Amino acid sequence: MSDWRGSLNPLRVFISGRILLMKLNEIVLKEYGSYLKMKYKNKIQELKLEYCTDEHGEYIYLVLIKIKPSQKNKGYGSTIMSELIQYADLHNVRIKLWVTNIYGSDVKRLYGFYQKFGMVLIKNFNDGHMMYYPQKTKL
Numbered sequence: 117m118s119d120w121r122g123s124l125n126p127l128r129v130f131i132s133g134r135i136l137l138m139k140l141n142e143i144v145l146k147e148y149g150s151y152l153k154m155k156y157k158n159k160i161q162e163l164k165l166e167y168c169t170d171e172h173g174e175y176i177y178l179v180l181i182k183i184k185p186s187q188k189n190k191g192y193g194s195t196i197m198s199e200l201i202q203y204a205d206l207h208n209v210r211i212k213l214w215v216t217n218i219y220g221s222d223v224k225r226l227y228g229f230y231q232k233f234g235m236v237l238i239k240n241f242n243d244g245h246m247m248y249y250p251q252k253t254k255l
């Protein structure tokens with residue numbers, strides 16, 4: 117990826133002095149994922165976002181957020197989660213994820229981590245899936 121893209125936030129497009137929000141789709145989300153990885157390139161080990169739909173509409177599946185071992189517990193995971201939440205609010209889409217210990221994290225602490233951002237366990241599911249429901253927001 118070339119450096120010039122690192123400074124651009126694909127969230128917004130400036131046309132004739134007006135800020136336009138790009139409609140979310142697979143490509144726009146992929147661009148946003150690349151933007152975050154570039155912005156936090158010394159902090160993120162892996163970040164995977166998928167554009168998905170279900171019977172309630174579109175949502176972002178946060179497949180994986182992994183901070184570099186040397187950078188953990190310094191607030192970077194929280195900063196990136198906050199950005200994602202803001203992005204979901206702007207696009208009025210949900211974020212879904214699956215809490216797992218397969219990457220070495222403690223599941224109880226992970227629940228606490230995601231709950232801080234307003235994520236809740238999906239009702240009637242007992243398999244560790246959590247959902248964030250967007251708050252109405254303005255550009």
Ligand SMILES: CC(C)(COP(=O)(O)OP(=O)(O)OC[C@H]1O[C@@H](n2cnc3c(N)ncnc32)[C@H](O)[C@@H]1OP(=O)(O)O)[C@@H](O)C(=O)NCCC(=O)NCCS
Nearest residue numbers: 182183188189190191192193194216219221222225226229
């Ligand atoms: C979970 C993770 C993304 C948090 O990022 P971070 O930059 O370390 O987190 P921050 O410094 O912003 O915030 C600290 C919080 O992260 C969570 N956290 C940190 N290390 C953790 C661990 N080993 N297990 C579970 N949660 C952890 C806790 O909620 C912690 O708050 P607490 O100390 O009050 O319990 C990071 O620990 C990570 O990359 N883990 C490995 C990959 C992984 O398990 N990803 C999630 C899969 S669902």
